[in-house]
Amino acid sequence: MHPNAPAPQPPDATGPIAELPLFPLSxxxxxxxxLDLQIFEVRYLDMIGKCHKNGTPFGVVALRKGSEVRRVDTHATGAEGFAPEHFADVGTLATVTEFSAPQAGLMVVRCQGGARFRIRTRNQRKYGLWVADADTLGGDQSTPVPPDLLPLADALARVLEQQRVNGPPQATAPLPFHLDDCGWVANRWCDLLAMPLDAKQNLMQLDNPLLRLELVGDMLGKHIHAVGR
Incomplete structure (x- = not known):
């Protein structure tokens, strides 16, 4: 029997967030x-420390251009001579669930994704930290997995069980599992599957959880077909 539970209902309303600190990642x-992170850049050490202490989220956004680690660019005209960074307008709130500082200048954190958000305005502050005014987006409507997609949920359950038995603790998806919910099953497959960044971003931005799961099923089918050739 799968560790399953009804998926939580999304909030009824969206809302604005002022001065949301951002963490652009690949x-x-x-x-x-x-999401597991090792923090060593000055711009993120203070930010993560404050988020952990205050229990507030930061925003994870996908990098379109630039590097996760800030780099000097002698040809850059702005940003104090650093290479430009461009990232997606839609991201996901992240809350620190595990925190350690094994040595000075290093934090090791584990974070969990929350609501999605859309950036309205952004600006770069001291040491290169990005801050945005954003609007949270509604969560997925609870949508039962239809019969033709149940094999995707069953296959995911087997993968998660293998992770629980054989993998490190940090590789296991958090309980409870929602294997009867389209959005949850699709999102956990997206966590696991290797695919281009733009493809993952497009799936995350989809408001229709059933369509997201159908697209994931198409990707899995192509992968299985390619392996079997």
Whole structure:
């Protein structure tokens, strides 16, 4: 029997967030997903420390251009001579769930994805930290997995069980599992599957959880077909 529970209902309303600190990364965080980070840049050490202390989220956004680690660019005309950074307008709130500082200038954190948000305005502050005014987006409507997509939920359950038995603790999706919910199943497959950054971003931005799961099923089918050739 799968560790399953009804998926939580999304909030009824969206709302604005002022001065949301951003963390541009070469990945896409999905709601409910887990993200492990090692923090050593000055611009993020203070930010993560404050978020952990205050229990407030920061925003994870996918990098379109630039590097996760700030780099000097002698040809750059702005940003104090650093290489430009461009990132997606839609991201996911992240809350620190585990925190350690094994040495000075290093933090090791585990975060969980929350609501999605859309950036309205952004500005770059001291040491290169990005801050945005944003609007949170509504969560997925609870949508039961239809019969033709149940094999995707069953396959995910087997993968998660294998992770629980054989993998490190940090590789396991957090309980409870919502294997009867389209959005949750689609998001956990997106956590697991290797795909181009733009493809993950497009799936995360989709408001229709059933369509998201159908697209994930198409990707899995192509992957299985390619492996079997």
């Amino acid at each position: 990945t896409v965080l999905f709601p409910g997903g887990m």
